[in-house]
Amino acid sequence: MDIPSLIRATSALVEKRLGELLPKENEAPCPILHRSMRYSIFAGGKRIRPLLCTEAAKACGGKSEDALDAACALETLHTYTLIHDDLPCMDNDDLRRGKPTNHKVFGEGMAVLAGDALLTEAFRILSGVPENSVYSAKDYVRELANLTGSLHLVGGQALDLEGEGRTLSLEEIRSIHLGKTAALIMASVRLGGMSAACSSLQLDALSRYGRDLGLAFQLIDDILDVTSSPEVLGKSIGKDVRDKKATYCSLVGLEKAKEEARALTTSARQALEVFGEREREVLLDINDYLLNRDY
């Protein structure tokens, strides 16, 4: 499968649907808030989480249309985490995907509120997803809230913040990666599977695939922060070193980190063995594609 083409096609569908689902720019009571929300939503991400959601649905025999709104909720939630993560009191980043970060354009207060509104919007969207014989909308809400709350995603962000300026253990870094990145990728494939009324065997397989792919994804991010250029990444690089932030790379070295990323990618691949060869093909290709990316 040609993954870059699939990414473009899925992005187009997701962006069209996000445009329909989110409040318009001129809507009351505060149009500038809606401009701020849409600025970050349409800042040109690759929509990897929506892609994983719709492809997981297809792997389980479902239709991507039935997973589309869940995919949009995932991207909406992901965007809120980026806006809040970039704030001066958090990572203090000026650049995201080659553009000024939300608070650089709209101010800190408005960026906090745009993040809050997008987080709320994710749950509003989820409350309207198509239901099936196995999963109802409340299952999606519980799933996303669980994986993105204080026990997982926000917990990972908090540990990352709390660990600044001290040396983290490998175990702590792993917890941060699990929370900050793997949790939402896990949620993406799980919600996709659920939209196709998947079996619990399939759901478990998708969980392991999502977790290991997510951990590999974050490792590769850390590696690229050392080896890439800002032009390719569209964001500041060498930041972790500059911030004296312990990363997997700084603790175990670049080669060992690459090896670990490959091992995780293999594990993610193995997790999909419960699916038929044709069913798992695209998820496997996405896995390989993300391991070998240079941006």
Next chain:
Amino acid sequence: MDIPSLIRATSALVEKRLGELLPKENEAPCPILHRSMRYSIFAGGKRIRPLLCTEAAKACGGKSEDALDAACALETLHTYTLIHDDLPCMDNDDLRRGKPTNHKVFGEGMAVLAGDALLTEAFRILSGVPENSVYSAKDYVRELANLTGSLHLVGGQALDLEGEGRTLSLEEIRSIHLGKTAALIMASVRLGGMSAACSSLQLDALSRYGRDLGLAFQLIDDILDVTSSPEVLGKSIGKDVRDKKATYCSLVGLEKAKEEARALTTSARQALEVFGEREREVLLDINDYLLNRDY
């Protein structure tokens, strides 16, 4: 009905249940995040929104137990708005309910994350509320997300923020009050009614009651900011004047604002006429109690 006793009794139930529902202080991956969440949740509010939720349920013939988890979700969501509202990039408040605000104790970054986690937690709790023949958990989620997102609550906060330093019109101030305060109070009584499988006539009546009570509540807040003392309020006073913030009081004067609060309280009272005399009694008493408060 002795409202102060009722407030104490409901608070005790709500606080016990919140203690069960929220993650414990020592839970992984970041215990300090859970301490920060619990610090603000248990900072001693009067739990007016949970009270309105459980009493609306009773007015519709339901049991307060069936509304308890929705009440806890409302308080959890309310607490997130307070934490974010107090941030330096928003209202920049050092004191809340007589105690240092969350970011003064845990730092700005952790306060942003505690708010994010509590917002997420509100939806996690809602996904597990008891369902009935009329309303399912997804209806509660949609209801809360709608009234607390960019079109209502967060929109009101954003308009408030955006309007700083310029003279607001009465209409804009009304929009801010509707969003910042009335929307969540409306959600409180509506979720309570829904937990009792209320009729659409009852739901409409509760909406108007909640909206007008909420608007009166915010007007009285503005009035007390001018007339009360920090000892009684447990927070800084005269802040609106100091920040050159246009309030309803500064635009129309104290007497006219008091008159408007009384008119809204009367309108809230009238909204309840669709209920029987015994059913509406407690909601009416809460209405009178909140109008006449001095804190």
